[in-house]
Amino acid sequence: MTGATGFVGRRMLRHLAARGAETTALVRDRSRSGPVEALATRLVVGDVRTGAGLGKALEGVDCVVHLAAAIKARSSGEFFSVNVEGTRRLCKAVAAASNRPRLVYCSSLSAAGPSVPGRPLREEDACSPISHYGRSKLGGEAVLREFAGRIDAAVVRPPVVYGPGDVEFLPAVAAMVRRGTVVTVGGGAHVYSLVYVDDLCAALVAVAERGATVCANDVACGVYYVSDGEQHTLEQMGSVVAHAMGVRVPRVVAVPLWAARVVARSSVVQARVRGRVTILGPDKVRELRHPVWTCDSAKISRELAFVPMVGLADGVGYALAGGVTAVTGVQAVHR
Numbered sequence: 001m002t003g004a005t006g007f008v009g010r011r012m013l014r015h016l017a018a019r020g021a022e023t024t025a026l027v028r029d030r031s032r033s034g035p036v037e038a039l040a041t042r043l044v045v046g047d048v049r050t051g052a053g054l055g056k057a058l059e060g061v062d063c064v065v066h067l068a069a070a071i072k073a074r075s076s077g078e079f080f081s082v083n084v085e086g087t088r089r090l091c092k093a094v095a096a097a098s099n100r101p102r103l104v105y106c107s108s109l110s111a112a113g114p115s116v117p118g119r120p121l122r123e124e125d126a127c128s129p130i131s132h133y134g135r136s137k138l139g140g141e142a143v144l145r146e147f148a149g150r151i152d153a154a155v156v157r158p159p160v161v162y163g164p165g166d167v168e169f170l171p172a173v174a175a176m177v178r179r180g181t182v183v184t185v186g187g188g189a190h191v192y193s194l195v196y197v198d199d200l201c202a203a204l205v206a207v208a209e210r211g212a213t214v215c216a217n218d219v220a221c222g223v224y225y226v227s228d229g230e231q232h233t234l235e236q237m238g239s240v241v242a243h244a245m246g247v248r249v250p251r252v253v254a255v256p257l258w259a260a261r262v263v264a265r266s267s268v269v270q271a272r273v274r275g276r277v278t279i280l281g282p283d284k285v286r287e288l289r290h291p292v293w294t295c296d297s298a299k300i301s302r303e304l305a306f307v308p309m310v311g312l313a314d315g316v317g318y319a320l321a322g323g324v325t326a327v328t329g330v331q332a333v334h335r
Helices: 007-018 054-058 076-083 085-096 132-146 169-179 197-210 234-245 257-273 282-288 298-304 312-321
Strands: 024-027 042-045 063-066 102-106 153-157 160-162 181-185 194-196 223-225 251-255 325-328 331-334
Touching: 007 197, 024 054, 054 085, 063 085, 063 197, 076 085, 076 132, 085 102, 085 132, 102 132, 102 197, 132 153, 132 282, 153 197, 160 169, 160 197, 160 312, 169 181, 169 234, 169 312, 181 234, 181 282, 194 197, 194 312, 197 298, 223 298, 234 251, 234 312, 251 257, 257 282
Parallel strands: 024 042, 063 102, 102 153, 153 223, 160 194, 181 251
Antiparallel strands: 325 331
């Protein structure tokens, strides 16, 4: 597994450990891998950006779950260096490995772009990413097609992922709910697909075990959207989070695009002064200005019998409580 120390990676390791799987985690810095060490069978220090450690990490594995990604960056080049070129280095290593493991690439709905009201995106639809991040994730998918015939690969495209350990989406929404106002960019109804992190983990396993394989000339082959099967308005999300927190339901306030851009530029400057990278930059505003981000997960349900187990109300409750959930097969266990 690449990206093992990230939000989804840590949950995926817990999910696999519950299944009794032996796992190898590729980590960039062993000194920061404490939580991962207790869950992974083996740790290998390496980096998809340089290719270091990839050969060693691939020894004896049956499947690679590729979660490593740049979700925030100082430039478009940083997104592409990790999400495209890093994926290319991994594909080369997989193709050169004697055991030739299967590769499951965790992409993003951002790779496809926004949808239109009432028409969630399907796998056969054309992709029109609008952000550097989205274009880089779609570029990673294109790399898999370049290697079609040399490696066995598949793609999972989740929308917004949330759950215990999420440090971006749900904390941001909860902070706005606590203040009584949920801010969005532009008017109209904002509608999103969501997926609870453990349902995503179960989907990744299903695709690894029995999913189709990416083809060179078919954009839908071996590609799977995954969501909780619902479409959530921003008002509904704010209400659910408020109920879980025991506070008043917030109002939704739309800010104009120019104001969002000013805030994003300010966020970038502040982050740069602190030596950090912010997710709320111009690239994110490009996505926030579009009100509908939905996908249809019928294909993964039809082909792989995948059924999401955690709805929004339960998922938000588990996440805010810091609870541990593991979804295995068709049964969700909360403990």
